[in-house]
Amino acid sequence: MPMPAAEIERLIKSAIPDAQVELTALVDDDDHWAATVVSERFRGLSRVKQHQMVNAAFGDRLGGELHALQLTTRAP
């Protein structure tokens, strides 16, 4: 079950309000996305912690509804 870009961006921003989100389709099926997320809240955190913050925004939907999200995260 795919997830459209607008919904992905909405979920990330609901968890990390200041996030700048850039999405790229890896495959044109709304199901394989690459996301670059930039937020001041990432500053000083390890990449794992940064990714965990983004993953948490999706809850159980990651891995099921959203099949693949390739993440790049950083502070501005």
Next chain:
Amino acid sequence: MSDDTNARIKSEIESSDVVLFMKGTPQAPQCGFSMQVVQILNHLGVPYKAINVLADGAIREGIKAYSNWPTIPQLYVKNEFIGGCDIAKEMFQSGELVALFDKEGVPHAQSGKA
């Protein structure tokens, strides 16, 4: 996750300096993401212990909860969760992975040459 699975994962992570939870084996990876991390570790000449999650359903599901990380592969260095394929690749390319191994005293092919 059962206490038993939790204890088994913990003991696996503590059993070696570098531990990779992966799909398949280093000789025959069953997933492209697992294969990429194997290639990085082999390239760096780091000794590591690989755990095939496909051979153990309890570990396969348990490690995701243990690390709070939804996907396999998962790389541990000195009991610390480093990340999955994307992070390992990014850290390899930036040189951070080698720096981490140096800092943690993990031997690799470039040890002492820098």
